Amino acid sequence: MVNVRILDNGTLSFEGIEPPLFEILQHITKAAESSDPDVEARFYPMPADEADEVCQDWKAYIQPELYAEFQASREAVDADLRRGKKKADGTASFVIPPPHMDHWLSALNQARLALAELHHFTEKDMGRAPGDPDDPREYALIQLNIYATMQEWLISTLD
Amino acid sequence: MSSIATPEFQTKEKHDLSPPWNVVVHNDPVNLMSYVALVFRRVLGFSRTQAEKHMMEVHNSGRSIVWTGEREKAELYVQQLHSHLLLATLEKAPQS
Numbered sequence: 001m002v003n004v005r006i007l008d009n010g011t012l013s014f015e016g017i018e019p020p021l022f023e024i025l026q027h028i029t030k031a032a033e034s035s036d037p038d039v040e041a042r043f044y045p046m047p048a049d050e051a052d053e054v055c056q057d058w059k060a061y062i063q064p065e066l067y068a069e070f071q072a073s074r075e076a077v078d079a080d081l082r083r084g085k086k087k088a089d090g091t092a093s094f095v096i097p098p099p100h101m102d103h104w105l106s107a108l109n110q111a112r113l114a115l116a117e118l119h120h121f122t123e124k125d126m127g128r129a130p131g132d133p134d135d136p137r138e139y140a141l142i143q144l145n146i147y148a149t150m151q152e153w154l155i156s157t158l159d
Numbered sequence: 160m161s162s163i164a165t166p167e168f169q170t171k172e173k174h175d176l177s178p179p180w181n182v183v184v185h186n187d188p189v190n191l192m193s194y195v196a197l198v199f200r201r202v203l204g205f206s207r208t209q210a211e212k213h214m215m216e217v218h219n220s221g222r223s224i225v226w227t228g229e230r231e232k233a234e235l236y237v238q239q240l241h242s243h244l245l246l247a248t249l250e251k252a253p254q255s
Contacts (some may be wrong), residue, residue, distance in 0.1 A: 046248075062238050148191060
């Protein structure tokens with residue numbers, strides 16, 4: 001069972017993470033990084049009708065900024081997980097320092113949105129229990145659910 | 160001898176940019192309701208009650224107008240909402 005503690009300085013400490021769960025967490029950044037056109041369209045939507053001149057400026061100036069923001073969040077999450085430790089019993093632990101909380105929220109959201117686009121998950125899919133984890137689509141649904149649980153937990157902590 | 164082409168200038172009518180502009184947030188099935196409400200509070204300065212009201216409107220009606228005002232500020236809000244991966248657009252508000 002995962003033991004979560006909020007330390008005095010606001011750092012979140014996660015301990016006793018079983019290997020399959022830690023592996024899923026380590027896949028957050030990989031899941032969020034996709035050059036699939038549907039994912040790109042979801043990450044970088046136009047702010048108005050394509051005919052509006054703001055769209056050209058958006059592509060030139062705003063999208064590169066958003067790209068850098070999203071990448072920075074993925075890198076922060078990756079760094080926190082790489083600093084994680086594995087115990088002799090196989091369980092893992094890691095911490096999220098307060099300045100990284102928003103990066104985690106962003107990276108988890110990126111991963112969920114990318115997985116949903118890539119696997120064409122519907123609202124109905126997201127409301128059902130995942131099936132065989134050996135099926136890539138079902139494994140993606142497991143990832144999606146775990147990332148949602150973690151996101152909900154972080155939001156309640158930030159509140 | 161080639162003639163010098165007369166440059167064409169397009170002048171944007173002032174009223175095209177004049178207020179009011181709506182910032183509209185659209186529903187998507189992936190973003191968590193709690194996350195959308197949190198973003199509304201952070202970006203738009205909504206109270207918890209306001210944030211939840213607009214979040215429910217997005218969820219139930221597919222969209223919610225979350226802010227109305229001048230174009231430049233509306234663009235900034237849309238950018239901030241996009242940075243939180245919410246689907247947001249600008250729309251010219253109907254003139255009353």
